[in-house]
Amino acid sequence: MIAGRYRRTDLRQRLASExxxxxxxxxxxxxxxxxxxxxxxxxxxVGRWEERLAPLTYGxxxxxxxxxxxxxISDRIGIGRRLQIRxxxxxxxxxxxxxxxxxxxxxxxxxxxxxxxxEPPAAxxxxxxSREGAAVMAVSWPPLKQVKDPAxxxxxxxxxxxxxxxxxxxxxxxxxxxxxxKPRSLGRVAAGKDxxxxxxxxxxxxxxxxxxxxxxxxxxxGSASGTPSMPFIFQGxxxxxx
Amino acid sequence: xxxxxxxxxxxxxxxxGIGNHRAFADLYRMTSxxxxxxxxxxxxxxxxxxxxxxxxxxxxxxxxxxxxxDKSAPLTWMTSIVRNRCLDRLRRNRPEITGEAFDVxxxxxxxxxVNLVQSLSATEDAAALxxxxxxxxxxxxxxIALAYFHGLTHAExxxxxxxxxxxxxxxxxxxxxxxxxxxxxxx
Numbered sequence: 001m002i003a004g005r006y007r008r009t010d011l012r013q014r015l016a017s018e019x020x021x022x023x024x025x026x027x028x029x030x031x032x033x034x035x036x037x038x039x040x041x042x043x044x045x046v047g048r049w050e051e052r053l054a055p056l057t058y059g060x061x062x063x064x065x066x067x068x069x070x071x072x073i074s075d076r077i078g079i080g081r082r083l084q085i086r087x088x089x090x091x092x093x094x095x096x097x098x099x100x101x102x103x104x105x106x107x108x109x110x111x112x113x114x115x116x117x118x119e120p121p122a123a124x125x126x127x128x129x130s131r132e133g134a135a136v137m138a139v140s141w142p143p144l145k146q147v148k149d150p151a152x153x154x155x156x157x158x159x160x161x162x163x164x165x166x167x168x169x170x171x172x173x174x175x176x177x178x179x180x181x182k183p184r185s186l187g188r189v190a191a192g193k194d195x196x197x198x199x200x201x202x203x204x205x206x207x208x209x210x211x212x213x214x215x216x217x218x219x220x221x222g223s224a225s226g227t228p229s230m231p232f233i234f235q236g237x238x239x240x241x242x
Numbered sequence: 243x244x245x246x247x248x249x250x251x252x253x254x255x256x257x258x259g260i261g262n263h264r265a266f267a268d269l270y271r272m273t274s275x276x277x278x279x280x281x282x283x284x285x286x287x288x289x290x291x292x293x294x295x296x297x298x299x300x301x302x303x304x305x306x307x308x309x310x311x312d313k314s315a316p317l318t319w320m321t322s323i324v325r326n327r328c329l330d331r332l333r334r335n336r337p338e339i340t341g342e343a344f345d346v347x348x349x350x351x352x353x354x355x356v357n358l359v360q361s362l363s364a365t366e367d368a369a370a371l372x373x374x375x376x377x378x379x380x381x382x383x384x385x386i387a388l389a390y391f392h393g394l395t396h397a398e399x400x401x402x403x404x405x406x407x408x409x410x411x412x413x414x415x416x417x418x419x420x421x422x423x424x425x426x427x428x429x
Contacts, residue, residue, distance in 0.1 A: 017418040020322075022329050023389045023396055029329075047314045052425055054318045055368035056390055062275035063282055069292050070270060073299045079263045239288060 012042060020049035126213040127157070128234040136161050136234045139171070139213045150199045152207060154189060162191040167217050171197070172228050174212040174235075183214065188222045212237040247272075251316035252309075259307035266303055273317060274299070277324045284328040284393050294327045301327075325393075332393045374424035382417030385410060 018024045019032055036043045125140040141152040154171070163169050169191060172183035184206050186197055199207060214235035216228035223229065251272065257265030274295065281291040302320060309319055375383055385403070388394050394402070400410040 021389050022393050025395050050318050050322045055371045057280055057321055058368050063279045064275045065278040065295055069296050072296050076300050077303050
């Protein structure tokens with residue numbers, strides 16, 4: 001059942017590692033999956049590789065899925081919705097990820113609560129992280145076509161972060177598509193303070209099509225050249241919530 | 243992962259395997275934020291991530307009895323189910339992504355392999371992986387991180403890193419070999 005060439009130990013190891021990493025694809029992936037069914041030792045090699053690489057996910061943000069996902073699952077397996085999972089914000093129990101949970105809690109806050117009455121809820125959010133992976137602030141905005149005076153909200157996650165003395169922070173939108181994603185300034189932002197940044201008619205389409213936001217550190221009165229000082233100190237990609 | 247959490251998850255999976263609804267609900271509550279985070283990061287689309295998470299938990303409900311506690315940690319087992327489903331989803335809709343839009347998205351990932359090493363230290367196995375990633379060449383580390391986090395194929399990696407396909411394949415292969423040698427030395 002097992003093709004001769006798969007008996008070679010080094011080849012088996014290599015395929016097992018690339019399967020676990022995800023780089024085995026197409027027909028090779030399908031063939032390998034079929035082989036694993038008949039070759040428990042191969043399945044174990046893959047298992048060991050999955051364990052080796054698993055810590056890579058420890059640093060990822062935990063993000064609570066919307067309740068509708070659970071509702072659909074319980075409908076599909078026919079257990080009824082009477083077994084509601086408790087909809088508490090801090091439902092996850094990974095103590096060691098306390099640092100990352102800040103951004104999760106924040107996303108949930110943006111999603112379910114604390115919305116100003118006059119404005120539709122935030123539809124998109126970008127959690128900006130430092131180079132060490134700590135969440136510092138979040139930028140969010142409602143569907144821009146549904147509001148009269150489009151703006152983004154900036155919410156502080158880590159109030160202790162501040163620019164170096166004599167420097168300022170400048171917020172940049174990273175637009176997709178035309179213009180090859182050249183960062184465009186949305187102006188300077190104050191550290192440690194929640195704020196609302198009004199968008200001009202030119203900025204609205206950039207934000208609507210943004211794939212991310214970033215903050216650079218500039219001289220006290222902002223970037224003179226119209227381009228950010230690299231590298232960005234914080235950045236994050238946009239995630240659609242609705 | 244701490245031992246208590248592991249034991250609890252293994253117990254919940256065992257109960258799920260014999261059709262215990264309450265255990266399955268608890269399992270979902272404890273693991274779905276992690277698994278949803280993994281899926282969102284790989285897919286970068288909320289609708290796809292929700293769909294994948296839904297399919298995976300239905301699959302976990304039906305296959306929980308197949309889980310073997312002696313072979314892998316519960317969360318690793320579940321994460322692999324999610325990762326594999328994400329890879330299928332990505333490759334169904336994105337047979338091969340190259341070009342401008344891809345470059346833009348990928349700029350942000352450049353430094354990920356650096357942050358990676360800094361962010362890994364919370365547990366013993368994470369610390370070992372972190373030490374071993376550090377001995378890899380930067381290119382090897384970067385290709386492995388891009389493949390793992392974003393589900394890139396060899397060809398996509400080659401296009402993004404602007405290197406010949408063969409070179410990228412070699413980085414991955416040698417990087418993984420080196421990683422295994424190092425991790426086996428650590429344990």
